[in-house]
Amino acid sequence: MRSNLNFFSDEKFRSIFFQTLVIGLFALGIYFVVQTTGYNLEKRNIATGWRFLSDPAGFDISFSPFINFKSTDTHLDVYFVGVLNTLLVSFCGCIAATILGFLVGIIRLSSNWLLVRVAYIYVEFTRNVPLLLQIILWYSILIQLPRVKQSLEFLDTFFISNRGIYSPRPVFETGFSYVFIAIILAFISSFIIRRWAKKRQDETGKQFPVLSSAFGLIIILPLLLFFIIGSPMSFDYPALKGFNFKGGMVIRPEFIAMFLALTIYTAAFISETVRSGILSVTKGQREASASLGLKKSWIMRLIIIPQALRVIVPPLTSQYLNLTKNSSLGIAVGYADLVHGFGGISLNQTGQAIECMVIVMATYLTISLTISVFMNIYNRSIQFKEK
Amino acid sequence: MSDITESRKPPVATTGILGWLRMNLFSNWVNSLISLFVLYILFQFVPWILNWTIFAADFKYNFNGEEIINREMCSRVLDPENGGACWAIIYVRFYQFMYGFYPREEVWRVNLSYIMLAVAVVPLLFDNFPFRKHFLKFTYVFPVIAFFLLNGGLGLESVSTNKWGGLLVTLVLGCTGIALAFPLGIILALGRRSNLPVISMMCTLFIEFIRGVPLITLLFFGMVMLPLFLPEGIDMDGLARVLVAVTLFQSAYMAEVIRGGLQAIPQGQYEAARSIGLSYWQMNLKVVLPQAIRISIPSIVNTSIGLFKDTTLVIIVGLLDLLGIGRGALADTTWLGLAYEVYFFVSLVFFIFTFAMSRYSLYLEKKLKTGINMGAD
Numbered sequence: 001m002r003s004n005l006n007f008f009s010d011e012k013f014r015s016i017f018f019q020t021l022v023i024g025l026f027a028l029g030i031y032f033v034v035q036t037t038g039y040n041l042e043k044r045n046i047a048t049g050w051r052f053l054s055d056p057a058g059f060d061i062s063f064s065p066f067i068n069f070k071s072t073d074t075h076l077d078v079y080f081v082g083v084l085n086t087l088l089v090s091f092c093g094c095i096a097a098t099i100l101g102f103l104v105g106i107i108r109l110s111s112n113w114l115l116v117r118v119a120y121i122y123v124e125f126t127r128n129v130p131l132l133l134q135i136i137l138w139y140s141i142l143i144q145l146p147r148v149k150q151s152l153e154f155l156d157t158f159f160i161s162n163r164g165i166y167s168p169r170p171v172f173e174t175g176f177s178y179v180f181i182a183i184i185l186a187f188i189s190s191f192i193i194r195r196w197a198k199k200r201q202d203e204t205g206k207q208f209p210v211l212s213s214a215f216g217l218i219i220i221l222p223l224l225l226f227f228i229i230g231s232p233m234s235f236d237y238p239a240l241k242g243f244n245f246k247g248g249m250v251i252r253p254e255f256i257a258m259f260l261a262l263t264i265y266t267a268a269f270i271s272e273t274v275r276s277g278i279l280s281v282t283k284g285q286r287e288a289s290a291s292l293g294l295k296k297s298w299i300m301r302l303i304i305i306p307q308a309l310r311v312i313v314p315p316l317t318s319q320y321l322n323l324t325k326n327s328s329l330g331i332a333v334g335y336a337d338l339v340h341g342f343g344g345i346s347l348n349q350t351g352q353a354i355e356c357m358v359i360v361m362a363t364y365l366t367i368s369l370t371i372s373v374f375m376n377i378y379n380r381s382i383q384f385k386e387k
Numbered sequence: 388m389s390d391i392t393e394s395r396k397p398p399v400a401t402t403g404i405l406g407w408l409r410m411n412l413f414s415n416w417v418n419s420l421i422s423l424f425v426l427y428i429l430f431q432f433v434p435w436i437l438n439w440t441i442f443a444a445d446f447k448y449n450f451n452g453e454e455i456i457n458r459e460m461c462s463r464v465l466d467p468e469n470g471g472a473c474w475a476i477i478y479v480r481f482y483q484f485m486y487g488f489y490p491r492e493e494v495w496r497v498n499l500s501y502i503m504l505a506v507a508v509v510p511l512l513f514d515n516f517p518f519r520k521h522f523l524k525f526t527y528v529f530p531v532i533a534f535f536l537l538n539g540g541l542g543l544e545s546v547s548t549n550k551w552g553g554l555l556v557t558l559v560l561g562c563t564g565i566a567l568a569f570p571l572g573i574i575l576a577l578g579r580r581s582n583l584p585v586i587s588m589m590c591t592l593f594i595e596f597i598r599g600v601p602l603i604t605l606l607f608f609g610m611v612m613l614p615l616f617l618p619e620g621i622d623m624d625g626l627a628r629v630l631v632a633v634t635l636f637q638s639a640y641m642a643e644v645i646r647g648g649l650q651a652i653p654q655g656q657y658e659a660a661r662s663i664g665l666s667y668w669q670m671n672l673k674v675v676l677p678q679a680i681r682i683s684i685p686s687i688v689n690t691s692i693g694l695f696k697d698t699t700l701v702i703i704v705g706l707l708d709l710l711g712i713g714r715g716a717l718a719d720t721t722w723l724g725l726a727y728e729v730y731f732f733v734s735l736v737f738f739i740f741t742f743a744m745s746r747y748s749l750y751l752e753k754k755l756k757t758g759i760n761m762g763a764d
Binding site: 040133140339343369 | 410411412414418421422425426429582583584585586589596598599600601602603604607608611612614615616617618619692696697699700702703710714726727730733734737738741742745
């Protein structure tokens, strides 16, 4: 019989007691931190609140491809420029790293001894050297390119110099929106065709050329429309005026350094997950599909890749997350991302460290969470469906 | 007779050097083309890089035999056509790369710590090390000794941490971060799997928060926000604040790795431990954790490699680790323009450490695999 007095030997009581204790201590800690912080802020004359967001920033941002940023714009605009720059380099990096990573992963399983060795050396070298060092190294290579006056020219349209790559900028004229709408419609309809074709194949066994019809819809249809309307797009060419180029589009060396370093570094990790994913598909699968008489390319596409993807996607997700978080290292070369623009310059100018850091951290959490959610949905769609 | 079948040619050799070449490099025309292309690139590139790093490089003297003291004396500045790397910058600054601005008369303390670090760590890594038990006792007290040795106190002259730099800071951050994050990670992992909803929720939130933000924001947090949170009078120096951030960061990753190990332990182990009357802590400390940590050591080493590389981020908040000293050397006008030499050297040092760690992790994985298989037989 349990004694009523000896509460402590009762598991339920003990669990409630400890949890209340932890909550109490936590609340006490928070209270203490808030108190001291308030005191410290007051003593150092640091303003609090979110009003600084609508104050003019007073500095320029050299790389802002989406928003035309002026120094009279607010800190909130700095934030948006930063988020867009972070997303831009992460997005480009993820796509390029996936392509390069799959390529290297497959190369490492190829039969060419020399190629396997070269890929191995690439993977070991990039994985074992800090990313920050690689970013700085790429940047220091890029700024050693010739100066603007002596920039390397390609066909009189592309100019490569230590200020970046200048290329023609497409100018969309009235009517281009129709082409844009056509592209979106083509994507939607090819998606519908794919579903319909799959359903028909499941029911009747008849196949439909999904890939070529999608290709026709997405590329040829908008292209035809484009010429029918009368090419509603022109190019704005860069031209050397004075000390710099005028017009055109520029990709800054900061962006290129970030993009190259992030891609090359992350691709090394992705190649390892791809390699282990393909190796995880047992030999029996390959032999069984070969004995069924499948073509070599079909074996890869229908048997090996779908099973390997189940192993590859979860670590791939964490590589995407890592790449996105690593894009915060742009601060080392002055790439105006979220951390450098808003968490760095804005923070230093306003002194409102807590507000700025809270916003930056919350943004990264949101981005991480969004990537995880989408990748989890994709992961669920490729997992084994047991009937 | 006319219907005799033609005699077949003997099969192509698959042994010997020719056979190997045919199998691995020239198995079909695509492969042959690729092999030739790669060989061409290698023949262009490898001699050039060997020449640049070793044969045409200056180490201490230039090609005139003069000792190099500034960039103008480097062979590659005097003769850009033939000169290779100018390692003199590393040679001249070697002290800084190793110790930062640690006073020269006190540097024996750093050297002694480096040696003791090796004595403390190597027996920890290999469980067939002779007299391992006695060495491990030293491993436990080493952090205390190293703290007083490096920092001063107990009769030794105090050396402020803003004089530390180079490899010293890299190693202090890496080792302390890993050593402190390990117990914290265990507690967080146990907390996340706890039956108490409040504890498990708090640990989960902490881990997911840390894993969701970049390390650099945590370093900013340590540098900019931590001083605001602390009451007056408590003043932490830069290295300590960065260490707080690094430890919190690493403990979240460590917790996830250890949680993976905990999940791999079969339920029967928990039940068996409970049924012989062990309490929660006894069960975990004596039965579950030893097994869970054993199988998660390779992953622990892998996250540690990540941390070791990530310690370079401290240059952004103004600490001078190996990379920071390198950038400082480049900013010096006497050595301007020798970026590749410096970055090559820093990469090499990092590569040696991280490559050794990754080899160790592979060795452990192999050993664990055979160990488990033997148990199953």
